[in-house]
Amino acid sequence: GDSVTQMEGPVTLSEEAFLTINCTYTATGYPSLFWYVQYPGEGLQLLLKATKADDKGSNKGFEATYRKETTSFHLEKGSVQVSDSAVYFCALSYTGTASKLTFGTGTRLQVTL
Amino acid sequence: EAQVTQNPRYLITVTGKKLTVTCSQNMNHEYMSWYRQDPGLGLRQIYYSMNVEVTDKGDVPEGYKVSRKEKRNFPLILESPSPNQTSLYFCASSSRVPTEAFFGQGTRLTVV
Numbered sequence A: 001g002d003s004v005t006q007m008e009g010p011v012t013l014s015e016e017a018f019l020t021i022n023c024t025y026t027a028t029g030y031p032s033l034f035w036y037v038q039y040p041g042e043g044l045q046l047l048l049k050a051t052k053a054d055d056k057g058s059n060k061g062f063e064a065t066y067r068k069e070t071t072s073f074h075l076e077k078g079s080v081q082v083s084d085s086a087v088y089f090c091a092l093s094y095t096g097t098a099s100k101l102t103f104g105t106g107t108r109l110q111v112t113l
Numbered sequence B: 001e002a003q004v005t006q007n008p009r010y011l012i013t014v015t016g017k018k019l020t021v022t023c024s025q026n027m028n029h030e031y032m033s034w035y036r037q038d039p040g041l042g043l044r045q046i047y048y049s050m051n052v053e054v055t056d057k058g059d060v061p062e063g064y065k066v067s068r069k070e071k072r073n074f075p076l077i078l079e080s081p082s083p084n085q086t087s088l089y090f091c092a093s094s095s096r097v098p099t100e101a102f103f104g105q106g107t108r109l110t111v112v
Helices: none
Strands: A003-006 A011-014 A019-021 A023-026 A032-038 A044-050 A056-059 A062-065 A075-077 A086-093 A107-112 B004-007 B010-013 B019-025 B031-038 B042-051 B054-057 B076-078 B087-094 B107-111
Touching: A003 A086, A011 A019, A019 A107, A023 A032, A023 A086, A032 A062, A044 A062, B004 B087, B010 B019, B019 B031, B019 B087, B019 B107
Parallel strands: A011 A107, B010 B107
Antiparallel strands: A003 A023, A019 A075, A032 A044, A032 A086, A044 A056, A056 A062, A062 A075, A086 A107, B004 B019, B019 B076, B031 B042, B031 B087, B042 B054, B087 B107
């Protein structure tokens, strides 16, 4: 079956540091890949997505590139802010009538001043 | 404003007492689903619905029921809750081709 593996958290960084959160996947087909973010006390929000190999998703300074050869979708940001503190989830889904998001376990990011 | 609304946000109940968590979306989405979030396990799908009167099991359906009588509503029913159903629950909706799933704010359920 399909699965998503994320790096263990929590990740603690100082403001303006570079962020990488690793995500790898196992898939039987050709999924779309997503990063969702969950701020404290809230539901998940889509951060960015990529629908095919070599696509780069980007939003709010975050980027991730769909790498089919390494089955990876690592999240990066050049300079994190305190407001980026949240839990980040990598996920995959297929286009189709029974689409379902398969999530990783989430990575908590804590950014300090 | 596009949104998914869940109620209640917090609920403490006793073992065996039936409860319903409501979910409503205002985006005319066909696809709705329920997830539970547990530490170290991420989000796991409980049930999903592809349209009115069409529902199916997700990865962890035991102990839960759902119904989809109207397109906008997708309630989650626990007929006889048990402590292992203590969790954070999320409802989500999306269009048939999933460009983005919209999530509710979550329901934190404690079963004692």
